[in-house]
Amino acid sequence: MPKPRERQISLLDTPYYHVCSRVVRKAFLCGIDESTGKSYEHRRDWVEARIHQLSEVYSIDVCAYAVMHNHVHIVLYVDTDQAKNWSTAEVLNRWHQLFKGTLLTQQYTTNQPLDKFQQASVESTAEIYRKRLMDISWFMRSLNESIARQANAEDNCTGRFWEGRFKSQALLDEAALLACMAYVDLNPVRSKIAKTPEQSAFTGIRLRVKAALKGGQPKQLIPFIGAEQENKLKGLNFPLQDYLTLVDSTGRIVREDKAGAIDQDAEAILTRLQIPITNWLKLATEFEHIFTGAVGTPSHLAEFTEHVGLKRSHGIANSKQWLNMR
Template sequence: MARMCRAEVFDPAEVAVAHVFSRTVRRCFLMGDDPISGKNFDHRKRWIEQYLQQFAASFGIDLLCFSLLSNHFHLILRSRPDVVATWDDKEVARRWLMLCPHRRKPDGTAMEPTQPEINSIAGCPIKREEIRSRLSDISWWMRLLCQRVAMRANREDEEHGRFFQDRYKATRLTDEASLLACAAYVDLNPIRAALCERLEECDFTSVQRRIEAAQERAQNESSARRESQRTPASKLRHRRDSFLSPVSIDELVDPVGPCESESKERCSEKGFLAMSLASYLELLDWTARQTASGKRGRTPASVPPILQRLGLDRASWCELVSDFGKLFGTVAGRPGCVDAMRSLRTHRRYHMRRRARELFADAG
């Protein structure tokens, strides 16, 4: 069955969460250890992570999770047109010119745009509104990301042609259950691929960055207690996970609205899961023990409470995480949520695989 047009699934004017995935041509290991050439291309993962940090600071899009492997990568993105709507015309122009600069520094990074460059966009209503729409468009994020990685890798290898095998795949996440399962699926990718055994060893993943930031924060607080003084905010601001959206969201306490980030390292301060970072890490650790064969350690005596709140049992949860990419296509969510949705242009129903329906039925 032909893949549905993305314009049927994503409305640029509304907030949407998507799992996006892209693979290199012929599944070659062009971003890691290549067994054919004997070369190591791990540095290309560092390229991608640097681009992710740059994009998170400039786009009106929240980066929730990421995982970079040797022949593919996963991202979970949340478009934020509500945040972009709060930016004035000059801020829209400035952010776009930081993504697509007219002038660059010797190291290739963008130079701060001049006032005439900003005015060339801010003063043109048609161009300005088009760029405003692009800044919260997941397709533009992926277009610039894949294009820059491909051009840089081809230049390094003195090659031409495609680097990624096809257009990226996008699955819309429609509810908390699908978002939580997809987040675990993305963060546990290296463990599932038998590349490592522990969460803190999952290189080039969002979970590793969050763990590193938590360890740095604990060390800073410990040092501050020993010195009997408060740690300066400047030391805590630039953390390893500062470009990622916070994990926890409390719909009863957290402020409503765009919640634009003051640090300018990410789009907003809005979280995405109704659980703390510690609870999320505990759930990942429990799930990794269930899905990774030969994993040392003991399974906890009880399932984390979040699974009970979502109505998922152990077996259903583990299958949702391990087979997320196979279970869901265009959209992901509970059957009732998916069945109630219609495509934006033709108003067609979305297809949901039978096994996905059975898992949620068993959990209910």
């Protein structure tokens, strides 16, 4: 039986989460239906554009994503500090990019006069919106409902397009985060949709490679800041080049037509993560099968279990086996 959402998400323990949504009724999210020959590839554009739009509106950043034939993977970072510092006007302006709001919030943002009771009502409503703008469930609702409406209109049908619930995994430490990101970034390579990570269309890794070739990082994704830039407000605490090297060398091994090994330059990041090289390929190709719930050290898993109200921790044995955590 699926766990309630409040027992899968605890921002007290981690701001990082892996989410996955799948379609139902044998529907195609993207790809080509071999039985009819009809192509749905254009829907990748819909999903990717919507993910980018939502990351601009919500106080939720994207670490990695992959738009597949019948599902989408996203690794998210919830920036609660940013949302808490928004003014009432900022909250309402962001909310109105996606939803109509109320008559009073619309009047407030157009600078129409309000009495003190109306002002208090607007402030109260803005606090509700503020919480929603850092809520993963609302983020996924904004993504899935929009795509479902477009797909159903195109298919000339009604009813569910997505499964009723999206899958959510808490990523409790750096090892869990990087292993999950690599798993998501290598999804198209593992599924033989693309030959290399940089050829994987509609993925975060392709954006990172394209930006890196120009000496930068994509604005649509949370940046790698590296250990030497820990004074930055937020970012992934690894050098970008190390991560790209790690994903590239792992992708070469995943491909059956290419012999390969983990590059020596990539070994440093695995050493820091305390993940044995022999375990890394397993993690990068079977992350969801190895871990069905929260991922992290035994101590992190115990704290997470307590905070979300579960009776016992899950995944400790696999954590010790595959992430080499004691």
